[in-house]
Amino acid sequence: AQTVTQSQPEMSVQEAETVTLSCTYDTSENNYYLFWYKQPPSRQMILVIRQEAYKQQNATENRFSVNFQKAAKSFSLKISDSQLGDTAMYFCACRNYGGSQGNLIFGKGTKLSVKP
């Protein structure tokens, strides 16, 4: 069965600093996609960044970047120059390429607080 583990229930960072959220996953598939979603207090689920497993290059979206280690099944999210608006729950998710499911399997989330 596919699983996603986020080992940090809560983290905090000072505004303008850098923080890394960890995520590991387990899948028997060779082709899959990985995502980070953000859920601010407003409850919306917002896509932050995604990574295709067959691409070795780490994905980057402005201040957000990932460190994808396929052999270790690790997919950490780095947030640079943290802003108060980054305060949210962050969910790591995995989605298989093959089969008929394609459903997102989520980790339990990391609550990030950015402090002024």
Add this chain to the structure above:
Amino acid sequence: DTAVSQTPKYLVTQMGNDKSIKCEQNLGHDTMYWYKQDSKKFLKIMFSYNNKELIINETVPNRFSPKSPDKAHLNLHINSLELGDSAVYFCASSQGRVNQPQHFGDGTRLSIL
């Protein structure tokens, strides 16, 4: 111009009632989903559906049923509501099942009295 919209945003009802949550997407996506987020913020897939195939998570009680009148809508019907059904329910959509990201609605907070 909301992409995925759910109604209502809040739903308070009594145990044993039957209720529905509506979901509509205007993105032209062919696949829609329902997720349940429990009190510990854990998100779990309930259903995924396109016009060809409904996939049900085996842990979902059969009191829950998705109904899709057309490609842009996937409503969630819940019969005989129980206390444990209290949660936030998210609708999502994507183009295709796999490599395209899912766009989520704002969620419906269901509270059972």
